[in-house]
Amino acid sequence: MKTQLAFPDRDWLDTFEVRPAAARGLSQQVLRTDASGMPLEWIDYREAVRLHCLDQVAYAFGTPLYTLHGGTNAKSGLQTTIAISSMLATLGSSGNPGTLSADYVPxxxxxxxxxxxxxxxxxxxxxxxxxxxxxxxxxxxxxxxxxxxxxxxxxxxxxxxxxxxxxxxxxxxxxxxxxxxPTYAEYIYLKGRRVLADQMEYLLAHFPRRSRLHARLQRFMQ
Structure with a gap:
């Protein structure tokens, strides 16, 4: 499910200093959605920063995860800073196959x-x-x-x-x-690692009204 994005310099991120907002290290995943808010996939912080740099991010929301500090902007004299949240919405057509076919099977x-x-x-x-x-x-x-x-x-x-x-x-x-x-939104949850509370709440809102996965989680995870 990972989207491959072309970028001219594969080592560009090495110029940034990455500071996690909490003791999660750099492994915490970001939930990517389309501009309408439909869940698409999990991405790492490198992919999230790449999307920001390519101006593909419509808006970001959720828990602050990382702050990246780069070099000084020649025009403004300010240090380049990119904040990464737990969820971000991206521009372009939806890559959610669950919206394309009611018969989609993960x-x-x-x-x-x-x-x-x-x-x-x-x-x-x-x-x-x-x-x-x-x-x-x-x-x-x-x-x-x-x-x-x-x-x-x-x-x-x-x-x-x-x-x-x-x-x-x-x-x-x-x-x-x-x-x-599972539906596509349920499948995204199942693919996640260390899903945060706000990411879980967001995905639950896209589960079917009578989601068997939600019922099963409530039954067996107590």
Whole structure:
């Protein structure tokens, strides 16, 4: 999902001194939206500064994250300063595929699948590190199941091996929650790292009114 932007000097950012606004280091992601406010993607501070320098930022909002101090402006005599907030809206056409097709399906991968299921085994309910989880197909391939969001859940390896090539009913196992396909805004949340409170609140406003992801987060993350 990362947008590649051409810039004449790839080392231009080295001339800036970067000061995080809090003890987050430089890894805190920025939520990029289009000018209408539709969520697009996560970007790092370098990409955010590049967008500012290319005059592609319509407006910025949210928690202050970084302040970059550059050289002195020859005309004004003032030091160049760029402030980066937790969210910024950019100019141009929307890159949100969720607005282009009602049938948009986000790419399926284990990282976002496990986050959708709150890193819980959907059979025994144990919370596990991602390395101890596996992707289970509710209806197995040998019975016509497919590798799609609506047919996969996070499962610990013990439960996955116990279920084997059977449906939950055939194995006498019960699913804790029904699998579902996330919307684009939900998928952006699932892709985020260390999502800040204001970023989460903003994304929640773009979740469906009866978001199953929101309900699941409230149920399993308490």
């Amino acid at each position: 790419p399926l991968n284990n990282e976002t699948l496990f986050r959708r299921d709150a890193c819980l085994c959907m059979y025994c309910g144990n919370r596990c590190p991602p390395a101890q989880l596996s992707r289970d197909h509710v209806r197995p391939f040998c019975q016509g199941g497919r590798d799609v969001w609506n047919n996969v859940v996070a499962a610990c390896r013990r439960c996955n091996n116990s279920k084997a090539s059977r449906t939950p009913e055939q194995a006498g196992m019960q699913l804790l929650a029904v699998p579902f396909t």
